[in-house]
Amino acid sequence: MSFRIRPATPDDFDAIYEMAKLTGGGFTNLPADKGTLVAKLSKSEAAFDKTEEAQGNDCFIFVLEDPVAGIIRGTCQVFGMVGTSQAFYSYHLSTLTQWSPELGKTFRNQMLTLTTDLEGSSEVGGLFLHPQLRAGGWGMLLARSRYLFIKAHRQRFGDRLLAELRGVMDEAGNSPFWDALAGRFFDMTFPEADGFNAVNGTQFIADLMPKTPIYVSMLPDSAKAVMGQPHPTGRAALRMLQEEGMTFDRYVDIFDGGPTVTAPTDQVRSIRESAEETVVEIGGEPGKTKVLLAAGRLRDFRCVRAEVRRVGRKGIAISREAADLLEIETGARVLMVGR
Known part of the structure; x- marks a missing residue:
């Protein structure tokens, strides 16, 4: 079989929806919700039709296709700018050092602060490769094709590129990080909140999430253990991102605690080389x-x-x-x- 990457069309809906059902949850950019996927494909169509060579709130969806056999076995996405129509929230992990002369001790406390630091960045995401095609390097083609698209349409993308990786979940789809932190402020399980976010956006986060920093030491060990860690199925994706020069700058997803990696767009290896x-x-x-x-x-x-x-x-x-x-x-x- 010979595969290629091409822009998705509305005719690809059935194949993309079937892949969305295989993700196991936690893929905000690829929800198994028919209405949301139809809307995303429509937005992608508009992005490919846009004539203005400028960065905007665009979503470009691609598929991995064998045109001879007529099958699709993967998909990926590129976003022109995050945080335009709705805020793009992340937790930033920082350290507060305090000294007590009376005790003669130094205390270093890690804190999670709700931020919109990454607003205005471009994003690569929504990558999913069908389980039947996991061998053979096709994931690499999916991942790196996005950088070549950015290079070919450079004016449509920002100076910083980010990627969010799905965090650790148990077999039932629950997130230890969510249960320990955000779940205490929402009357929702992680799958419910993640699905709601995929369909309705992030405004409910701004409405209900605490704005004060969270001391990491107050979280249970189960949450601290997974903070900044990718889902086991996302480790290969993280390695590919790191090979492109993207690094973990202590930003984590507010839902599942998964890592966000970033890089200057023009320094991404596939773009630069x-x-x-x-x-x-x-x-x-x-x-x-x-x-x-x-x-x-x-x-x-x-x-x-x-x-x-x-x-x-x-x-x-x-x-x-x-x-x-x-x-x-x-x-x-x-x-x-x-x-």
Whole structure:
């Protein structure tokens, strides 16, 4: 099977909804709610149609597709700007050092402070790969295609990029972090609150969450143990984000305590190292250099794994299969980055 990344369309709803049902909860950007997914696909359609080359409250949804077999086995999203229509809340983990001369002791207390520090950032998220395709490196294609899309449409994205990772939950879908902190201020279980947030947004957080800092020492060990830790299924995703240069700057999700990682957009590895090339030959001798290739703008964006061959200083040669997946011919300009 040969897969490619392309923009999602309303016709992909059934496949995306089936994948949403497989997430197991906690995927705010991919809820198993039909109305919300329809609305997100509609918003994505509008984003791909937008002609203004400027950062905005856009959501771009992509799918991993085998066009020959007619199957979809993954999806991912890119957001132009967070915190525009509704506040983007995070907890920031800081340290307060206090000294007592009488006791002759120094006390260092960690605190969680509700912030909107990351407002205005762009975000990569909503990545889900079907369990049947977990082997073979297709998750890497899903993840890195987003950076090539950002590079190709740089004016539509901010100077900081973030990614939120799902936090630790038990087999029943409950979150120790939620139960210890936010759950005390909402008459909801974690699955209820997470589902409500996915459908209705974050305003209820502003209405009910305490604004004063929370001393971490007052939380139970069960919550402290998972704070800033990704769900076990998200560890590979965290490694891929770290390989791109994204780091944990002590921001955690206010629901499940999962980590948020950030990086200056232009310093993300796939963005920094990718470069434009000209396809000067299609077919012929097979290439040996493994790369990712992206071509086209907005609705015509396509991204694939490929093996290329350098043709002197003129450009690169690619296979007919790669050219067909990208829907390009000789002379096309592509973005290329090493695998």
